[in-house]
Amino acid sequence: MAKLEDVAREAGVSIASASYALSGGKPVSAALRRRVLDAATRVGYVPHRQARTLRTGRSQTFGVVLPDLVNPFFTALLQAIERAARESGYGTLVAGGGGDGASEAAALDLLAEHRVDGLVWVPAGDPGAIPQVPTVTVDRAAPDCDGVAADHDEAGRLVARHLRGAGRRRPVVLHGPSDVPTARARSRGFRDAWTGEIAFEAEVPFDHRIPAAVVRRLADAEADYDAVACANDAVALGVLRTLQRSGRRVPTQVAVVGVDDIAFAELAEPPLTTVRQPVDALGAEAVRLLTDRLAGVGGPARRVTLPVRLVVRASSPASPAGAARTDGGPGARWAAR
Amino acid sequence: MAKLEDVAREAGVSIASASYALSGGKPVSAALRRRVLDAATRVGYVPHRQARTLRTGRSQTFGVVLPDLVNPFFTALLQAIERAARESGYGTLVAGGGGDGASEAAALDLLAEHRVDGLVWVPAGDPGAIPQVPTVTVDRAAPDCDGVAADHDEAGRLVARHLRGAGRRRPVVLHGPSDVPTARARSRGFRDAWTGEIAFEAEVPFDHRIPAAVVRRLADAEADYDAVACANDAVALGVLRTLQRSGRRVPTQVAVVGVDDIAFAELAEPPLTTVRQPVDALGAEAVRLLTDRLAGVGGPARRVTLPVRLVVRASSPASPAGAARTDGGPGARWAAR
């Protein structure tokens, strides 16, 4: 591949001049700039970022570490981060941890070796040591580390108040993994705002595969509940299927609520009521925090909390009356025929 | 960050010896190896991959360019590629194109500047020039370029035969974008194997947002069709919603079939019949082709085609009888109460 030397030779100038002309590191005569630019396109110059990194100590690259690439919430986040980074002139190196601590550590190491300028990190669980690279956590906080997250407490409260307002009396609460801070925050928020009874609670993985024990309790004909508050949308979609298999009507008999607002939430049948996380804003804010730090902004770790929003859909309408009215699933129509 | 020189000093040996001891580029006495390894952990050595790249000309990194990070099929693929790459000792640099040609070209350039050793590329449309880096396309072929793809012709045929076998007579066919080779292959396969009537055909984007014109035709009470063959699962999920809104029963009145088998296909209501693409194998095979090339395997461009498999679920049961029997959606049960 063509290098700077080739450009310089082609343009008949020194390597230094070619560099200055291309990077603008130092003012240069218009004629020379022109000549160099032409030469560069002529020989097909491709700058060598690694060499630049070596010399300057900056790679113009952010690393992103995610617990999992299957959950659409994370990939939406990744896309947002990638776009924001690109707009700030940074590339993105992605390392998907396998969800477990070991491969997460490996991913962090790999990125450190690549000398990323900064790290956007969604810790898989309670984070241990934070990397020595400038880092911002997303969605889950780490001590002494800039972080941005949606307001998960509020998300929990919104769900509780919504169910209450919709006239539900005995919800099932499916908590996320207790070693995930956001899961704890949502649970906390829910408990703060929910004063009445609870049918039962259980801890489930952030996944659409509902544990068999929970499936049994949900399917139990004796079980008395009229709502399921789910740890996230993936769980909610799994619950939706479980309920339908066990013959319960959603939302007339049971309301289902998730959190995240992934793309498939509105494609579910019935469409899923959920709490939307501001993914684009999360990504943009993470990149902003990082670039700030790199620009030399000092001070203690900053925490940014972004607002969430309840999105009411048919799986849990705003009121019981609404439930009857909007229970527009295939079942309703079929029965009406 | 600690560098090789620090390790060498700490161990009391030359830089060269330290390098050999750590990389194994040359046999070295056990005692020295031990001393260097200890020193390395003591000073917290982090190798500088960029420097290594500069010297060796290999970055031990693959670039991955995807048209879109929202479609779960691509993210599943990404995960497979990332894992396979890691197992071969390669890191992964991801650049999600925005789907359009311009940002795709930008992504390819960025990766070229990062001097990735190879490129795994899912072209957004018909690929123009292929990069000068060793490249393997996935899912969509490019001329003179190694490629791996599922058997999309067969996928189309499987759908056609399945619908026929299930007793469907007049399907709607929703083709993917005609500038995407795989979409054309599926359509071709379907047409090859389908001999009867077709209600109507239309071209739709690979997306769950069904164009308004198509929605109207599907919802038209006069429209006479008993199946919808969809370009992929995202489209199928969108169609499912459209049909349910327009009051058609799936699968009793209309069967719906997708392609890809994304995770949400089985969470749909009713669960989606689809053709499964072997994502893990696609990723592994892509990495294998690439590492082969890097190992010096020459010869003309190779094309690998991997088999697909029909996955029958409730949205389109195997037989009409089955339809009646397995129409186990909430509606059926509800009606039975």
Next chain:
DNA sequence: CGCACGAGGTGAAACGTTTCACCGTCGACG
């Protein structure tokens, strides 16, 4: 005993950039 050879180590060049220090020339000003 002398020589050659192998094992174990080291010095230094090279990879492609950026950037500091320097150099020549020309115009302006004292």
Next chain:
DNA sequence: CGTCGACGGTGAAACGTTTCACCTCGTGCG
């Protein structure tokens, strides 16, 4: 007319590795 500064440009060092060529012992064999 001499000097100085600005301007436009260049040479070369440095970033952290790898790796080639070389060097120095110790040892085994003739």
